[in-house]
Amino acid sequence: MMPHNAIFTALLSASLAFFCWSVYRRFSLVLHGQPEERLDHPARRLKEMLLYAFAQMRVLKKPFGLNHFVIFWSFMILAIANGEFLLNGVFPSVSLSLLPEGVHRFLLFAFDLVSLFTLVAIVLAFGRRLIVKPPYLDSLYVKGRSVEGFLILAFIALLMVAYFGLHGALIAQGRESVASAMPISSLVAGFLPAGSLGGVELVSWWLHAIVLLAFICFLPHSKHMHILTAIPNCYLGSLDWPATQPRETFEKGQLFGVGSVERFTWKDLFDSFSCTECGRCQAACPATCTGKPLNPRQIVHAIKTNLLENSQALREGRSGTLPLIGDEGEGTNTEDAIWSCTTCGACIEACPVLIEQMPKIIKMRRHLVETEARFPEELLNLFENMEQRSNPWGIAPGERAKWVSTMEVRPFVAGETEYLLYVGCAGSFDSRAKQVTVALATVLDAAGVSWGILGKDEKCCGDSLRRLGNEFLFDKMARENVELFRERKVTKVITLCPHCLTTLKNDYRQYGLELEVVHQSELVARLIAQGRIKLDGSDKSLGKISYHDPCYLGRHNGVFDAPRGAIEAATGSAPQELERHGRNSFCCGAGGGRMWMEEFIGERVNHARVDEALAGNPDTICVACPYCMTMMEDGLKDKGANNVRVKDVIEVVAEGLMRKELRKG
Amino acid sequence: MLVVVCVKQVPDTTQVQIDPVTNTLIREGVPFIVNPYDTHAIEEGLRLKDRFGFRVAAISMGPPNAEATLRKALALGVDRAILLSDRFFGGADTLATSKVLAAAIERLAQDEEVGVVICGKQTIDGDTAQVGPGIATRLHFSQLTLVDRVEEFDEGSRKIRVRRKLEGRHEEVQAPLPVLLTVVRELNRPRYPTVPMRLASVDAKVELWDNAVLGLDVNTIGLKGSPTWVSKIFSPQRAKGEILGDSSTEPEDAAQLLIDKMLEKDLLAL
Numbered sequence: 001m002m003p004h005n006a007i008f009t010a011l012l013s014a015s016l017a018f019f020c021w022s023v024y025r026r027f028s029l030v031l032h033g034q035p036e037e038r039l040d041h042p043a044r045r046l047k048e049m050l051l052y053a054f055a056q057m058r059v060l061k062k063p064f065g066l067n068h069f070v071i072f073w074s075f076m077i078l079a080i081a082n083g084e085f086l087l088n089g090v091f092p093s094v095s096l097s098l099l100p101e102g103v104h105r106f107l108l109f110a111f112d113l114v115s116l117f118t119l120v121a122i123v124l125a126f127g128r129r130l131i132v133k134p135p136y137l138d139s140l141y142v143k144g145r146s147v148e149g150f151l152i153l154a155f156i157a158l159l160m161v162a163y164f165g166l167h168g169a170l171i172a173q174g175r176e177s178v179a180s181a182m183p184i185s186s187l188v189a190g191f192l193p194a195g196s197l198g199g200v201e202l203v204s205w206w207l208h209a210i211v212l213l214a215f216i217c218f219l220p221h222s223k224h225m226h227i228l229t230a231i232p233n234c235y236l237g238s239l240d241w242p243a244t245q246p247r248e249t250f251e252k253g254q255l256f257g258v259g260s261v262e263r264f265t266w267k268d269l270f271d272s273f274s275c276t277e278c279g280r281c282q283a284a285c286p287a288t289c290t291g292k293p294l295n296p297r298q299i300v301h302a303i304k305t306n307l308l309e310n311s312q313a314l315r316e317g318r319s320g321t322l323p324l325i326g327d328e329g330e331g332t333n334t335e336d337a338i339w340s341c342t343t344c345g346a347c348i349e350a351c352p353v354l355i356e357q358m359p360k361i362i363k364m365r366r367h368l369v370e371t372e373a374r375f376p377e378e379l380l381n382l383f384e385n386m387e388q389r390s391n392p393w394g395i396a397p398g399e400r401a402k403w404v405s406t407m408e409v410r411p412f413v414a415g416e417t418e419y420l421l422y423v424g425c426a427g428s429f430d431s432r433a434k435q436v437t438v439a440l441a442t443v444l445d446a447a448g449v450s451w452g453i454l455g456k457d458e459k460c461c462g463d464s465l466r467r468l469g470n471e472f473l474f475d476k477m478a479r480e481n482v483e484l485f486r487e488r489k490v491t492k493v494i495t496l497c498p499h500c501l502t503t504l505k506n507d508y509r510q511y512g513l514e515l516e517v518v519h520q521s522e523l524v525a526r527l528i529a530q531g532r533i534k535l536d537g538s539d540k541s542l543g544k545i546s547y548h549d550p551c552y553l554g555r556h557n558g559v560f561d562a563p564r565g566a567i568e569a570a571t572g573s574a575p576q577e578l579e580r581h582g583r584n585s586f587c588c589g590a591g592g593g594r595m596w597m598e599e600f601i602g603e604r605v606n607h608a609r610v611d612e613a614l615a616g617n618p619d620t621i622c623v624a625c626p627y628c629m630t631m632m633e634d635g636l637k638d639k640g641a642n643n644v645r646v647k648d649v650i651e652v653v654a655e656g657l658m659r660k661e662l663r664k665g
Numbered sequence: 666m667l668v669v670v671c672v673k674q675v676p677d678t679t680q681v682q683i684d685p686v687t688n689t690l691i692r693e694g695v696p697f698i699v700n701p702y703d704t705h706a707i708e709e710g711l712r713l714k715d716r717f718g719f720r721v722a723a724i725s726m727g728p729p730n731a732e733a734t735l736r737k738a739l740a741l742g743v744d745r746a747i748l749l750s751d752r753f754f755g756g757a758d759t760l761a762t763s764k765v766l767a768a769a770i771e772r773l774a775q776d777e778e779v780g781v782v783i784c785g786k787q788t789i790d791g792d793t794a795q796v797g798p799g800i801a802t803r804l805h806f807s808q809l810t811l812v813d814r815v816e817e818f819d820e821g822s823r824k825i826r827v828r829r830k831l832e833g834r835h836e837e838v839q840a841p842l843p844v845l846l847t848v849v850r851e852l853n854r855p856r857y858p859t860v861p862m863r864l865a866s867v868d869a870k871v872e873l874w875d876n877a878v879l880g881l882d883v884n885t886i887g888l889k890g891s892p893t894w895v896s897k898i899f900s901p902q903r904a905k906g907e908i909l910g911d912s913s914t915e916p917e918d919a920a921q922l923l924i925d926k927m928l929e930k931d932l933l934a935l
Binding site: 250251252254256369370371372373375377380383388389394395396397398472642 | 677679680682696698854855856857858859860861863864865914
């Protein structure tokens with residue numbers, strides 16, 4: 001027994017009081033946020049928590065994540081050791097030796113082992129930050145080689161060193177009953193100077209005590225707060241992956257969007273306390289990667305900083321003085337950053353602790369558009385065209401069905417037609433996309449699918465408006481469309497465009513409309529599987545094909561295999577993959593309404609993507625989205641790659657069918 | 666000081682088609698919009714409001730459903746909206762229209778000094794560009810048409826200096842107040858209504874003035890007061906176009922082909 005229990009008890013009490021006070025101060029700030037339901041479906045949430053927090057599924061997606069996995073699980077196991085240490089410091093009679101000997105031996109063996117693992121992992125983490133340092137560790141305000149980062153690593157390393165020092169000294173003095181279960185501590189014992197074992201014991205004990213208490217005090221004020229918030233954050237994560245945006249109601253006297261930090265929901269604020277600045281979102285973000293002022297990690301950091309800076313005002317029921325949106329500065333998001341987002345969702349996909357960065361950006365866009373009417377000037381035309389003519393180009397709605405000029409017009413009639421072919425604006429008005437529409441119609445006919453269109457009555461789905469934060473106009477168009485679909489008794493829809501797909505399928509659900517919506521590539525894959533489309537896999541005319549995953553088809557709606565399968569059925573071989581593909585695909589640059597905006601800052605996103613595609617020397621780049629089509633074709637032109645074509649999946653299938661017929665004929 | 670902006674509700678002409686048999690406009694199902702030039706007039710009025718604190722009134726002559734156009738002006742921030750609607754106003758040409766609008770402005774001037782009237786250069790349905798000048802003439806206001814930049818507005822010395830956009834040149838002119846401006850699209854970029862303003866505009870008051878308010882002689886307004894007669898409306902016949910091009914994908918070849926064709930058609934002077 002040590003003579004210092006009284007001092008330790010006093011220090012521990014003070015530290016715990018400070019810890020509780022700090023945690024209360026921070027978490028009570030979260031309650032300044034707006035309400036949001038995140039406690040429903042406990043079973044599903046528990047599963048998410050087990051998968052992402054405890055099994056570290058996302059963390060392990062990067063190889064170095066294994067290092068974190070080791071530290072995390074060591075921490076969990078050593079929590080028992082540290083708990084005993086604290087209790088024992090106050091009540092010397094309480095120790096693990098009270099447990100049955102087998103359990104005691106096992107635990108101390110485990111502590112010995114994981115302490116060594118942790119020490120190795122911490123050395124590697126030091127090396128990573130000091131020597132390797134991946135670029136995504138740095139953001140504008142938080143650096144990979146920060147004092148905070150190293151301090152946290154040093155704390156953990158010192159705890160391990162102190163652990164071995166203490167237990168080594170105890171073993172050397174013959175005071176450790178289960179020494180034989182502690183190989184590493186025993187090894188350390190052999191190196192300790194026999195004359196000063198008491199001193200080593202005392203110093204190690206106090207080092208362990210002081211570092212542990214300092215850590216407890218420091219924790220709620222550092223980015224290491226994530227060890228408290230990450231696990232609940234995984235429990236509270238969004239259950240619907242297609243990260244659509246919540247509806248707004250439009251009544252007088254309301255505020256729209258998020259213009260100051262307390263307008264975020266409590267979950268948005270909680271997210272900001274869960275971020276540990278790992279930088280994975282920024283490494284995946286098409287805006288950050290091409291030199292735009294947007295960095296999703298910085299958006300989350302700005303929310304946290306802003307909340308803390310303005311905390312006093314918020315507690316007094318005032319608005320803070322540090323603006324949430326304004327000129328560049330820590331705690332403030334610039335408008336350029338907010339407008340740079342393509343809503344591709346790569347940040348959400350990358351985050352190990354399920355932070356939802358992109359929806360926060362859209363909430364700020366809503367404030368800019370709806371409350372301030374402030375947005376890049378190109379968007380004025382888009383908004384007017386959408387409102388007046390229900391398409392982005394402002395072309396007369398009467399011209400919607402012009403693409404059918406080469407075919408027989410088939411109006412959708414409930415009861416007689418199975419599918420509504422929702423052509424969408426691009427498929428109706430864009431000259432290149434119109435060819436895709438014709439290809440789709442040809443394939444549907446070949447398979448004997450019953451389909452019809454709404455013709456000039458079809459309206460824009462409003463996807464771009466919603467992603468751009470013009471929720472007022474989106475709401476109006478969504479209500480009109482929902483009414484139209486109900487009136488025409490539409491139940492099954494084929495879309496040409498993944499943006500129409502996601503809007504009809506996921507966004508309109510918020511309006512009580514449940515449709516069976518399929519993207520053309522999904523339907524075609526199904527028709528091939530059913531034998532209704534017979535391809536012989538011999539069409540080699542398109543050469544080597546690379547497939548680019550559209551964000552809203554892949555990441556947002558989970559369709560990855562269907563387009564690949566359709567290409568394989570037509571050509572006999574699976575398409576070549578781009579370096580970033582599937583869930584990790586890289587945006588073409590046109591999502592989130594960026595299709596309608598100029599791209600003045602940094603490298604063009606489509607150039608970055610086209611370069612990536614060209615690295616595989618394809619003859620054809622295959623897409624499944626009219627926006628991707630435009631971006632890839634433009635990118636190829638800019639790069640002078642005239643020998644590479646861009647084709648939609650459905651065109652590959654249509655050409656496969658045509659060539660088969662020709663060979664037959 | 667009051668700034669009066671004249672606006673008109675017009676059919677979206679990109680969506681209007683002409684019946685090939687009767688040669689009349691097919692108006693069915695064609696949505697109405699605010700005359701695009703007038704959106705710039707509203708914006709300029711609002712800019713004067715922002716700079717000098719003037720009040721802005723939007724007036725429009727039209728059928729009762731033209732109220733929608735005035736609500737849009739209210740959503741953008743005008744202080745007052747007046748719809749001039751009466752059976753007697755119907756069927757008016759530009760002369761009769763300018764009489765009604767001028768009378769309304771005079772009526773407004775009884776309560777508050779009208780220093781500036783702003784109109785769009787022309788409407789996209791009539792395309793005459795006569796109503797603005799007609800109003801200025803009847804009100805004896807200075808008349809500055811085709812304004813693409815307001816260079817200076819001096820409230821103290823009651824002077825305005827503007828730049829006019831003419832064919833191939835610009836002209837800078839100055840005039841004393843009161844003044845009527847007709848404006849072109851290059852003048853400004855119209856603002857976008859905020860949602861709170863849109864919601865407020867739904868219940869905002871649109872004043873309805875009929876001829877009982879203006880007290881004009883019914884023989885000088887509407888169809889009776891309109892000397893203009895439309896004798897015929899037709900779509901001009903256009904020769905069918907052709908698609909040019911050989912198989913070459915070189916930009917130089919395409920340009921050469923285009924030049925050859927233009928020379929052949931005598932469209933290019935060398």
